[in-house]
Amino acid sequence: MVGTVRAARHDGRWAFALTAAAFASGLALGASVVFVGLGLLGAWAHTRALVVAAVAIAAAAILSDASGLRVRPQIPFQVPERWRRRMPLPRALLLYGVLLGTGLTTFVPASAAWALPALSLALGDVPGSFAIALGFATGRALPVLVLAVGAEETVLAERPHGLRVLRLLTAASLLLALVAGEVRAADTVAVPGGDPSVAAADLAWQRPGVSGFLSRNGTVTPLPGSDPAIGGALVAWHVGPAVTVAARDTLGPVLQQTLPGVQKLAVSDRWLVWRAGPEIRVLPLSDPTRSARVAEAKRVAELGRPALDGDLVVYHRASAAGSWLAAVDVATGKRHRLRFARDALLLNPSLLGTSLLYVRASRCSQQLRLGPLGSGKERVLYRLPPLASQDRGHERHHTSQGERLPCPHRPKPTTRTLWTTALSATTAYVTVLRPSRGGRTTPTLLAVPRQG
Amino acid sequence: MPELQLSEAVAASSSRRGFLARAGRLLLGVASGGFVAAALRSQKAEAYHFCGHIYTTGSCPHPVGLPRIDRNGFPLRAVDGKAVDDLGRPIDALGRPVDAEGELWLDPDGNPLPSAPRTRVCSAAGREFGFGPRVDGAWYRCCGGRVRKLVDCCGFVRNRINGDAALTGYCYRGRKVFCVMYYDTKIKC
Numbered sequence: 001m002v003g004t005v006r007a008a009r010h011d012g013r014w015a016f017a018l019t020a021a022a023f024a025s026g027l028a029l030g031a032s033v034v035f036v037g038l039g040l041l042g043a044w045a046h047t048r049a050l051v052v053a054a055v056a057i058a059a060a061a062i063l064s065d066a067s068g069l070r071v072r073p074q075i076p077f078q079v080p081e082r083w084r085r086r087m088p089l090p091r092a093l094l095l096y097g098v099l100l101g102t103g104l105t106t107f108v109p110a111s112a113a114w115a116l117p118a119l120s121l122a123l124g125d126v127p128g129s130f131a132i133a134l135g136f137a138t139g140r141a142l143p144v145l146v147l148a149v150g151a152e153e154t155v156l157a158e159r160p161h162g163l164r165v166l167r168l169l170t171a172a173s174l175l176l177a178l179v180a181g182e183v184r185a186a187d188t189v190a191v192p193g194g195d196p197s198v199a200a201a202d203l204a205w206q207r208p209g210v211s212g213f214l215s216r217n218g219t220v221t222p223l224p225g226s227d228p229a230i231g232g233a234l235v236a237w238h239v240g241p242a243v244t245v246a247a248r249d250t251l252g253p254v255l256q257q258t259l260p261g262v263q264k265l266a267v268s269d270r271w272l273v274w275r276a277g278p279e280i281r282v283l284p285l286s287d288p289t290r291s292a293r294v295a296e297a298k299r300v301a302e303l304g305r306p307a308l309d310g311d312l313v314v315y316h317r318a319s320a321a322g323s324w325l326a327a328v329d330v331a332t333g334k335r336h337r338l339r340f341a342r343d344a345l346l347l348n349p350s351l352l353g354t355s356l357l358y359v360r361a362s363r364c365s366q367q368l369r370l371g372p373l374g375s376g377k378e379r380v381l382y383r384l385p386p387l388a389s390q391d392r393g394h395e396r397h398h399t400s401q402g403e404r405l406p407c408p409h410r411p412k413p414t415t416r417t418l419w420t421t422a423l424s425a426t427t428a429y430v431t432v433l434r435p436s437r438g439g440r441t442t443p444t445l446l447a448v449p450r451q452g
Numbered sequence: 453m454p455e456l457q458l459s460e461a462v463a464a465s466s467s468r469r470g471f472l473a474r475a476g477r478l479l480l481g482v483a484s485g486g487f488v489a490a491a492l493r494s495q496k497a498e499a500y501h502f503c504g505h506i507y508t509t510g511s512c513p514h515p516v517g518l519p520r521i522d523r524n525g526f527p528l529r530a531v532d533g534k535a536v537d538d539l540g541r542p543i544d545a546l547g548r549p550v551d552a553e554g555e556l557w558l559d560p561d562g563n564p565l566p567s568a569p570r571t572r573v574c575s576a577a578g579r580e581f582g583f584g585p586r587v588d589g590a591w592y593r594c595c596g597g598r599v600r601k602l603v604d605c606c607g608f609v610r611n612r613i614n615g616d617a618a619l620t621g622y623c624y625r626g627r628k629v630f631c632v633m634y635y636d637t638k639i640k641c
Binding site: 192194195206208263300302304316318319320321322323341342343344345347361362363386387388389390391392393394395398399400401402403404405406415417419433435438439440441442443 | 500501502503505508509510511512513514515516517518519529530531536537538539540541542546547549550551555556557558559560561562565566567568569570571576579613614631
């Protein structure tokens with residue numbers, strides 16, 4: 001391929017530049033089609049098994065490239081040689097680039113090339129897959145173009161140490177990408193800290209037993225009250241039953257109200273919503289003398305922490321008969337049941353526009369899910385193992401025939417529980433409860449990117 | 453205890469209440485014990501994937517695995533008989549999750565964590581596999597020194613949970629066995 005690109009040099013500098021650009025463009029195009037296609041496929045069929053398989057393949061590729069093992073499998077297909085004789089060189093190089101960009105033709109120089117399609121599929125994300133495609137195309141184009149400009153085609157073959165160094169670099173890059181991906185999967189925001197609330201670039205949370213905190217542009221400020229909520233241009237907190245609604249920028253109070261039994265707050269530019277015992281109530285900030293009931297839990301049901309975006313309040317209701325996420329338009333009184341589960345626990349929704357974030361704890365996993373407010377495809381942004389183990393399905397000294405286990409793979413349970421959420425344009429926040437003594441739990445606030 | 457009530461009912465018609473109550477209790481105990489022992493002697497063999505199961509129908513879906521239920525058909529953890537919810541977590545009498553010591557799990561504000569759904573095992577099977585579930589009959593075996601009640605989860609089904617043809621078993625009125633569960637009594641055997 002180096003020779004074919006180099007041949008364009010005989011027709012002058014511009015012809016060479018055009019040929020090189022055509023080759024690089026073809027690579028980018030071919031790689032984008034394949035990797036973005038895999039990303040779309042992964043988004044459609046995203047499973048934990050895919051992620052596990054991709055990480056396993058990537059780990060094997062890192063080992064192979066780092067230790068210089070033979071790259072297997074190899075691809076026996078070659079690009080059609082006749083193209084360079086029958087077509088103008090730029091067109092032929094463009095098509096060669098497309099074919100090479102798909103990764104389905106010619107020699108595979110590093111095992112990492114096999115990890116990239118798997119990672120793209122597991123990522124299930126179009127921008128991420130596009131970035132992989134560009135990286136792959138660049139990795140294929142650069143050696144060819146560099147050698148075509150200044151060296152002989154045989155230089156790599158005669159100096160295998162060069163390829164060895166390249167494979168080492170590839171392994172290191174892949175390892176870095178995996179580690180960075182894992183780190184990016186969930187960043188710790190506050191320990192202990194929980195019950196997040198977010199608006200624009202501001203984030204508020206509660207530190208148990210201390211007070212609320214507000215983070216703005218990297219500066220964390222303690223608030224003069226607990227269970228903070230932010231929304232619109234406002235922030236709210238309470239000290240006992242005394243609730244304060246203040247301007248978010250100055251923290252200057254705009255409303256002070258006594259609300260007996262208040263536990264959790266949500267606020268927008270027009271409404272203050274709070275949970276007190278078994279009910280959720282709302283009052284308009286324009287007329288704080290009248291409040292109305294949004295929802296009430298009957299008997300053994302439990303209402304979750306309310307979240308508010310504009311006029312829409314969302315909350316969970318959990319009972320032994322089922323759990324569901326509900327939305328109430330406090331301006332019109334219109335009610336919607338957003339999600340329902342008879343065999344899983346749906347918890348602590350938050351919303352931003354038409355996007356809904358919530359926790360789904362089922363028999364085999366706990367998931368932080370992001371999806372449309374109505375029905376539609378959801379994505380799992382963060383996942384924890386289930387909260388309980390399973391037995392062997394059969395008794396000692398009995399056969400396994402006829403047994404039925406709840407989870408396909410024996411889960412390693414965790415005592416950590418996904419809890420309250422908040423959603424911004426770029427980030428999903430979730431509280432993870434970690435058990436401590438006497439049934440108590442300590443919250444940790446995590447930030448998870450919405451994309452990737 | 454039904455035996456006690458019956459013996460006292462027998463004795464209630466007599467003026468020598470104390471003596472007859474004791475005698476009636478003894479007679480009933482001997483008679484029922486002999487009957488159970490005789491019944492169990494001939495039925496102890498041919499266990500399948502759990503003790504007492506004598507045919508090939510598979511377990512009903514259960515949050516922990518082995519299809520142990522309480523007397524109302526709700527799931528229990530087989531290893532210790534603790535009540536569990538649909539997530540497999542041990543729970544208290546109100547359905548709230550508890551830790552290994554039986555302490556309520558509390559959120560950072562000190563409120564109990566919410567209850568998860570809890571579904572009767574046969575009902576969950578009916579929902580998952582799309583049939584109207586019904587518990588009709590049961591049979592008894594001696595397992596681990598206690599009488600175990602083996603319960604058929606029935607429905608108008610052609611195939612059982614294993615995928616092959618369903619059988620009538622202890623189901624009535626045209627229903628057939630879809631899957632099996634068991635309830636461990638406290639009666640020694």
